[in-house]
Amino acid sequence: MSSLTSLDGLAAKPERAAxxxxxxxxxxxxxxxxxxxxxxxVFFVLFCFVGPLLYSTDQTHTLLQQVNQSPSxxxxxxxxxxxxxxxxxxxxxxxxxxxxxLSAGVLATVIGTLWGAAAGYAGGWIDAVxxxxxxxxxxxxxxxxxxxxxxxxxxxxxxxxxxxxxISWLVPSRLVRAETLTLKNRDFVLTLRAIGGxxxxxxxxxxxxxxxSTVIVAATFQIADAILLVAYVSYLGLGVxxxxxxxxxxxxxxxxxxxxxxxxxxxxxxxxxxxVVWAFNAIGDGLRDAFDVRGRA
Amino acid sequence: xxxxxxxxxxxxxxxxxxxxxxxxxFCLLHALPGGPARGILGPQATASQIAAFxxxxxxxxxxxxxxxxxxxxxxxGDLGMSYxxxxxxxxxxxxxxxxxxxLTVLSAVVGLLVAVPLGVWQAVRRNKPVDYVITxxxxxxxxxxxxxxxxxxxxxxxxxxxxxxxQAPQGNSVADVLxxxxxxxxxxxxxxxxxVAVFSRYMRSATLENxxxxxxxxxxAGGTRPRAILTRHxxxxxxxxxxxxxxxxIPVLFGGAxxxxxxxxxxxxxxxxxxxxxSSDYPVLLGCVLVISVATVTxxxxxDVLQRVIDPRVxxxxx
Numbered sequence: 118m119s120s121l122t123s124l125d126g127l128a129a130k131p132e133r134a135a136x137x138x139x140x141x142x143x144x145x146x147x148x149x150x151x152x153x154x155x156x157x158x159v160f161f162v163l164f165c166f167v168g169p170l171l172y173s174t175d176q177t178h179t180l181l182q183q184v185n186q187s188p189s190x191x192x193x194x195x196x197x198x199x200x201x202x203x204x205x206x207x208x209x210x211x212x213x214x215x216x217x218x219l220s221a222g223v224l225a226t227v228i229g230t231l232w233g234a235a236a237g238y239a240g241g242w243i244d245a246v247x248x249x250x251x252x253x254x255x256x257x258x259x260x261x262x263x264x265x266x267x268x269x270x271x272x273x274x275x276x277x278x279x280x281x282x283x284i285s286w287l288v289p290s291r292l293v294r295a296e297t298l299t300l301k302n303r304d305f306v307l308t309l310r311a312i313g314g315x316x317x318x319x320x321x322x323x324x325x326x327x328x329x330s331t332v333i334v335a336a337t338f339q340i341a342d343a344i345l346l347v348a349y350v351s352y353l354g355l356g357v358x359x360x361x362x363x364x365x366x367x368x369x370x371x372x373x374x375x376x377x378x379x380x381x382x383x384x385x386x387x388x389x390x391x392x393v394v395w396a397f398n399a400i401g402d403g404l405r406d407a408f409d410v411r412g413r414a
Numbered sequence: 415x416x417x418x419x420x421x422x423x424x425x426x427x428x429x430x431x432x433x434x435x436x437x438x439x440f441c442l443l444h445a446l447p448g449g450p451a452r453g454i455l456g457p458q459a460t461a462s463q464i465a466a467f468x469x470x471x472x473x474x475x476x477x478x479x480x481x482x483x484x485x486x487x488x489x490x491g492d493l494g495m496s497y498x499x500x501x502x503x504x505x506x507x508x509x510x511x512x513x514x515x516x517l518t519v520l521s522a523v524v525g526l527l528v529a530v531p532l533g534v535w536q537a538v539r540r541n542k543p544v545d546y547v548i549t550x551x552x553x554x555x556x557x558x559x560x561x562x563x564x565x566x567x568x569x570x571x572x573x574x575x576x577x578x579x580x581q582a583p584q585g586n587s588v589a590d591v592l593x594x595x596x597x598x599x600x601x602x603x604x605x606x607x608x609x610v611a612v613f614s615r616y617m618r619s620a621t622l623e624n625x626x627x628x629x630x631x632x633x634x635a636g637g638t639r640p641r642a643i644l645t646r647h648x649x650x651x652x653x654x655x656x657x658x659x660x661x662x663x664i665p666v667l668f669g670g671a672x673x674x675x676x677x678x679x680x681x682x683x684x685x686x687x688x689x690x691x692x693s694s695d696y697p698v699l700l701g702c703v704l705v706i707s708v709a710t711v712t713x714x715x716x717x718d719v720l721q722r723v724i725d726p727r728v729x730x731x732x733x
Contacts, residue, residue, distance in 0.1 A: 150550070249427065252714070253434035256707040258669035261687065265699055268691040341557070348559045352673070354691075365559070372565055376573070387562045394557035 141330070144407040151403020157396035161389070165211035174205025177360045188381050195381040197367075198374060206367060207385050213363035215393070217278055218347050222340030224282030229289030229339075230332050234320050236290070237297030248294065254287045260349060267354040274357065281346055289335040296328045330408035334401055341397035348390045364390050420722065428715045435707040436488070439700055440481055493704070494697035496690075503701035506686060511705065512588050514682035517674065518667045520602045522660065525609030530656070532610070533617020534649065540622060548614065555611035560670055564604040564677040571600060582680035591681075601678045605670045609663070616659055620652035627651075654720075661717025664710045 145151055179199045188195045188203075195203050236247035262284050266272075272280060297320075300306060306319050325332075348365035350356050356366045364386040371382030459467075468474045472483060487494065493503035532552075536545045555563075572580040582601050583594035591598070624630065625648055633643045668684070675684035683702055690698035 150546070249430050249434060252427070252431040252711070253438060253707075255665065256431060256435055256710040256714075257438070257703055258665040258672070258706065258710075260669040260672050261703055261706065264672070264687065264691045265703070268694050268699065345557065345559065349561070349673075352559070352561050368559070368562055372561075375565060375569060380569075383562070383565065387559075387566075390559060390562070391554055391557045395553050398553050398557065 141404075141407040145403050148403040148406060150399045151407075154396035154399030154403070157392055158400065161211060161393050161396075162215065165208050165215055168208040169205065172205060172208070174202040174209075176201055176205055176209045187379075195379070197371070197382055203381055203385060206362065207364075207389060210362040210364050210367050210386065211389060213274070213357055213361065214344060214347055214365065214390070217274060217281070217363065218344030218393075219340055220278045221281035221285070221347070222343035223336060224278060225286040225343065226289050226332060226336040226339050227286075228282060229286035229291075229335070230293045230325070230328070232286065233290035233293030233295075234297045234324055234328070237294035238301050238316065238320055238324065240301075244294075248291075251287050251290055254284070259284050259346060260353065263346075263350065263353050263355060271355060271358070277347075277350065277355065277357075280355075281343055281350075285339065285343060285346065289332070289339060292331055292335050293328055296331045297324055300324045300327055330404075334405045334408060337397055337401035337404055341394050341401060344390070344397065345394045417722065421719065424715055424718055428711045431711050432708055435711075436485065436704065437481070439703050439707075440477075440484060444477060444480075488704075493701035496698050497695045498690075498693045499695070499698070503697050506698060507683060507701055507705055509586065510681065510683040510686045513591055513680070514668075514671050514675070514684060516588050516591060517598075517601060517605060517680060517682060518671050520598065521605030521609060521670070521674075522663075522667060524602055525606035526613060526657075526660075528606070529610045529613035530617050530653065532614040533656075534621050534644070534652075536614065536618040537621035537625065538644065540618075545618075552611035552614050555607045558607070560604055560608065560673045561677055563607055564600070564674060567600045567604055568677075580678070582675075582678035584679075584681055586681075601674050601680055604677070605667075605674045608666065608670060612663070612666075613656060613659070616656045617652060620656050621648060624648045624651045658717045658720045661713040661715075661720065664713035665706070668706050668709070 181199075186196045197203055197206065232247065232251075236244045239247075263280070266280055270276075301319075301324060306323050309319055309323060347363060348368065351363065351366035351369040356369065357363055362370075367386040368383055368390070371379070371386070375383045465474070472480060475483070484494075491504060493507070495501070496503055496506060499506060532548055536548050539545050568580045571577050578599045579594075579597045580600070581597065583591045583597040585591050585593070629647060630643055633647060634640070638646075671682065672684035672687060674680065675682045676688045679685065683705070686698065687702045689695075690702070
C-alpha cells in the first residue's frame with residue numbers, strides 16, 4: 118500500500134491543482150451573475166433555516182378565524198386556505214424543497230459519475246451496453262415516469278429523493294464518461310497500471326479526482342434541475358402530505374385560489390422557485406467558465 | 415467509418431434502445447402493489463374477482479412469458495385494450511397524437527422564430543447590456559415551472575385582460591382544433607417559453623463560435639461588409655447545428671405538452687396519459703410511453719445523421 122501511495126504522489130500534481138483552484142475561484146468571483154446567484158442561494162438557505170427562529174408561525178393547526186387573508190401588518194404575505202401564515206409557510210416549505218432538491222441532485226450526480234466512469238473506463242461492449250441503458254432512460258421524459266410512479270404509490274421524503282435521483286443521473290453519466298475516455302490513456306493512469314495498480318484504484322484515485330471540475334459543474338446544474346423537478350412533483354400528485362409542504366405543493370394548492378384573486382398564495386412560492394433554480398444555474402455557468410470545462414450550453 | 419456503416423450502426427443502436435425501453439416500462443408497470451387488477455376493480459373486489467381478471471388479461475402468467483406475448487402484439491401494432499375507456503390503445507393514441515404533434519410543432523416553430531434572432535443578437539452584442547438582459551431572462555424562463563407560467567398567462571391574459579380563452583380548443587380532429595386558433599395562443603406560448611430559453615443559448619454560442627472561424631477573418635480581410643458576413647456565412651453555419659439540436663429536444667417538448675395539455679384541458683396525448691395515470695389505466699400508460707420513446711429515439715437518430723450529413727467535420731465524434 119505505502120509504496121503505491123508514494124507513486125500516486127508522483128502521478129498526480131498537487132501544487133498545480135491548488136493554484137488551478139485558486140485561479141478558478143478568482144475567475145468565478147469575476148463573474149457577476151454567478152456571484153449574485155451565490156448570494157441568492159445563501160439568502161434562501163438563511164431564510165428557510167434561520168428565518169423560522171426569528172419569525173415563528175403555527176404551520177400545523179388549522180386556524181379557521183384567519184383563512185385567505187390578504188397581506189397585512191400581522192401577516193406580511195397573507196394567509197392560506199387553512200389559515201397558515203404564508204411567509205412562515207414559505208420558509209417551512211422551502212426547507213423541504215431545498216433539502217429534497219439538493220439530495221436528489223447530489224444523488225443523481227454520484228450515480229451518474231460512477232456509471233459514466235465505469236462505462237468509459239471499461240470500454241468495448243460493456244460501455245456500449247451501459248450507454249444504451251442511458252439512451253433508453255433519456256428516451257422516456259422524466260415527467261412521464263413521475264406520473265406513472267404517482268399512479269402506483271405516494272412515496273415519503275426519502276423515497277422521493279431516491280426516485281428523483283434514479284431518473285435524473287443520465288446527463289452527468291454522459292459527461293463523466295466523455296471525461297474518462299480522455300483520461301484513461303493518459304500517462305499517469307498507464308503508469309499506475311504498468312506497476313500493477315488495480316482498475317478500481319485507477320478510477321477512484323486518478324480518474325475521478327481529475328474529473329472533479331466536470332463533476333462539480335454537473336452537480337450544480339443537476340441541483341437546479343432537481344429543485345425544478347421537485348416543483349412539479351406535487352403538481353403530478355407525488356407531493357409531501359399536509360400539513361407538511363414544499364414550494365411546489367404551495368403552488369399547486371394555491372392554483373385554484375389564484376382564480377379567486379388570492380395572488381399572494383402563488384406569486385411568492387413561484388418566485389422563490391424561479392429565483393433558486395436561476396441562482397443554481399448561474400452558479401453552474403460561472404463554475405463551468407471558471408474551470409473551463411465542457412458542460413451544457 | 416463510411417457513412418453507410420455509420421447509418422447501420424446507429425439504426426441498430428436505436429433499435430436496441432427501443433427494446434430496452436419496452437423492458438423498462440414493462441417492469442415498471444408490473445412493479446405494482448396489488449397489481450393492475452386492484453386499480454381497475456377497486457378496493458372492494460374479492461380475491462376471486464381479482465384472480466378472474468388476472469386470468470382474463472393474461473396477468474397470471476410468468477413475467478417473461480407476458481413480456482414475449484406483449485412484444486408479439488407490439489410487432490402487430492396491437493397495444494392492448496384500455497382498462498377504463500374500452501377502446502384499443504392504438505386507436506386512442508392515433509386519435510390524440512396528431513393534436514399533440516400540432517401543439518408541440520407550433521410551440522417549437524414559435525420558440526425557434528423567437529430564439530434564433532435573440533441568440534444572434536446576443537452574439538453580436540456579447541458582453542453588452544443587451545446580452546446580459548437576454549441571458550438573465552432566458553435563465554428565468556428556463557427556471558419557471560411550465561404550470562406556473564401557464565397559470566400566470568391565464569390569470570393575466572384571460573382573467574384580467576379578457577383577450578384569450580383559458581381553455582384550449584376542444585374537438586376530435588386537428589381541423590376542429592385549428593378552427594379555434596385564439597384558444598391555441600396561451601398553450602403555445604406556455605410551451606414555447608422553455609424552448610426560447612434553451613435555443614437562444616445554443617444559437618448564441620453557435621454564432622460566437624463561428625464568428626472566430628478563419629473564414630470570417632478571410633471575408634473581413636477581403637472587404638465583405640460585417641452584416642453580409644453575419645447573414646450569408648455565420649448565420650447559415652450556426653443555424654444548421656442548432657436546428658439539428660431539435661432532435662435531442664423531443665423529450666422536453668413532450669414533457670412540456672404533458673403539463674400544458676393538462677393545464678389548458680387540451681385533448682391530446684398528454685391529457686390522455688394524465689387521465690390514464692389517475693385511473694391506473696396501465697395499457698394506455700404503457701402505449702403512450704412507448705410512442706414517446708420511439709419518437710425520441712427517432713429524433714436523436716435523425717439529429718445524429720443530420721449533423722453528420724451537414725457537417726463533414728463530425729465523424730461519429732461521440733465515441
